[in-house]
Amino acid sequence: MKRLIEESQQYLMNTYSRFPVVFRKGRGCVLYAEDGKEYLDFVAGIAVNVLGHCHPRVVVALQKQAQRLIHVSNLYHIEPQIRLAKLLVQNSFADRVFFCNSGAEANEAAIKLARKYAKEHLGENRYEIITAYNSFHGRTLAALTATAQEKFHKGFEPLVPGFKYIPYNDIEALEKAITPKTCAVLLEPIQGEGGVRIPDKDYLKNVREICTSSGILLILDEVQTGMGRTGKLFAYEHFGIEPDIITLAKGLGGGVPIGAVLATEKVSASFTPGTHASTFGGNPLVTQTALATMETILEDNILLNECRRLGNYFINKLNKLKEAFPDIVVDVRGMGLMIGVELSRPCAQIVKACFERGILINCTAENVLRFTPPLIVTEQEIDRVVETLEDILGRLS
Ligand SMILES: *Cc1c(COP(=O)(O)O)cnc(C)c1O
Numbered sequence: 001m002k003r004l005i006e007e008s009q010q011y012l013m014n015t016y017s018r019f020p021v022v023f024r025k026g027r028g029c030v031l032y033a034e035d036g037k038e039y040l041d042f043v044a045g046i047a048v049n050v051l052g053h054c055h056p057r058v059v060v061a062l063q064k065q066a067q068r069l070i071h072v073s074n075l076y077h078i079e080p081q082i083r084l085a086k087l088l089v090q091n092s093f094a095d096r097v098f099f100c101n102s103g104a105e106a107n108e109a110a111i112k113l114a115r116k117y118a119k120e121h122l123g124e125n126r127y128e129i130i131t132a133y134n135s136f137h138g139r140t141l142a143a144l145t146a147t148a149q150e151k152f153h154k155g156f157e158p159l160v161p162g163f164k165y166i167p168y169n170d171i172e173a174l175e176k177a178i179t180p181k182t183c184a185v186l187l188e189p190i191q192g193e194g195g196v197r198i199p200d201k202d203y204l205k206n207v208r209e210i211c212t213s214s215g216i217l218l219i220l221d222e223v224q225t226g227m228g229r230t231g232k233l234f235a236y237e238h239f240g241i242e243p244d245i246i247t248l249a250k251g252l253g254g255g256v257p258i259g260a261v262l263a264t265e266k267v268s269a270s271f272t273p274g275t276h277a278s279t280f281g282g283n284p285l286v287t288q289t290a291l292a293t294m295e296t297i298l299e300d301n302i303l304l305n306e307c308r309r310l311g312n313y314f315i316n317k318l319n320k321l322k323e324a325f326p327d328i329v330v331d332v333r334g335m336g337l338m339i340g341v342e343l344s345r346p347c348a349q350i351v352k353a354c355f356e357r358g359i360l361i362n363c364t365a366e367n368v369l370r371f372t373p374p375l376i377v378t379e380q381e382i383d384r385v386v387e388t389l390e391d392i393l394g395r396l397s
Pocket residue numbers: 101102103104105107136137138139188192193221222223224225249250
């Protein structure tokens with residue numbers, strides 16, 4: 001394993017700070033490293049492995065499709081792509097789907113779609129998109145510009161024109177930010193990378209009303225919150241609203257790289273042949289795998305119900321840690337199995353201590369521990385994580 005890690009450091013561009021481990025195999029919520037050590041995985045590829053590692057339904061779909069047909073161009077109709085689009089439409093506000101390969105790409109497509117729609121329906125000069133501070137929308141140039149966090153912009157200027165930033169969860173700021181140039185508002189229903197921030201109950205409803213009355217589009221970035229993560233298939237369902245566009249990626253393929261843009265009929269109509277495309281977008285291999293993933297999530301709603309139940313179970317236990325360690329634990333928040341624990345200090349040390357004890361968790365916004373385990377996680381696995389955290393916090397305080 002040591003040799004592999006040295007070669008990793010030699011041959012790969014240095015864009016990630018990685019933990020010193022190489023995984024060989026995964027089953028359910030457990031990862032097995034090259035040196036034989038086992039890790040309980042509460043990162044799940046950052047909200048990607050919704051069904052855990054190597055779920056049999058996902059593996060069989062991949063194997064069968066690999067034998068049948070791996071890739072053909074979007075110059076032709078693709079059966080699993082059609083079936084996945086139909087399933088997404090039948091289970092959402094949307095009428096049509098565009099497939100791409102990642103979250104950033106999905107947001108790029110949504111930005112292009114919103115601009116094109118606005119030019120056609122609102123006027124030539126309507127191109128500005130309002131996004132929120134602390135957001136995260138991806139690393140391509142437009143998605144990076146939409147991400148209103150300076151630390152991600154530094155060194156990559158000039159950014160893409162036509163973006164404006166407002167504080168999240170502040171409806172007055174949004175009202176003030178809208179001008180005759182505005183074409184859309186792009187928000188995460190829960191800010192993930194920004195520290196698992198959940199807006200007030202009525203915030204998105206008010207945003208929806210403002211967008212409707214000013215004729216601008218509401219785009220929700222559900223790349224992290226979508227596909228059951230919050231206990232509903234899509235997070236917007238919690239807030240009693242329907243957006244005009246959503247973007248998906250992370251959990252959509254159960255581990256294979258796939259992204260999607262979902263929109264209403266009226267908005268979708270602004271994409272016509274030649275306006276947008278992707279060579280790999282929605283290819284047979286990834287859409288067949290995503291179809292198996294989504295069918296499993298939807299089956300009798302079992303996983304969605306379990307996600308809500310286990311999320312509450314986990315949050316209750318974490319709140320007990322907050323009571324026990326009020327100096328360290330500032331806040332516990334989450335929806336379903338997207339959970340953040342805000343600390344009064346940077347969390348790197350705690351994440352490292354968990355790693356050393358065979359538990360993978362993640363840190364976001366410097367001081368928020370983030371838990372995004374597979375939706376198939378068990379109470380016993382949650383108990384083990386909470387007990388380990390209790391022990392680590394006990395030693396720190
Ligand atoms: C991860 C993430 C993205 C970026 O997705 P990539 O697949 O890494 O491009 C975009 N938006 C949100 C909300 C995310 O969590």
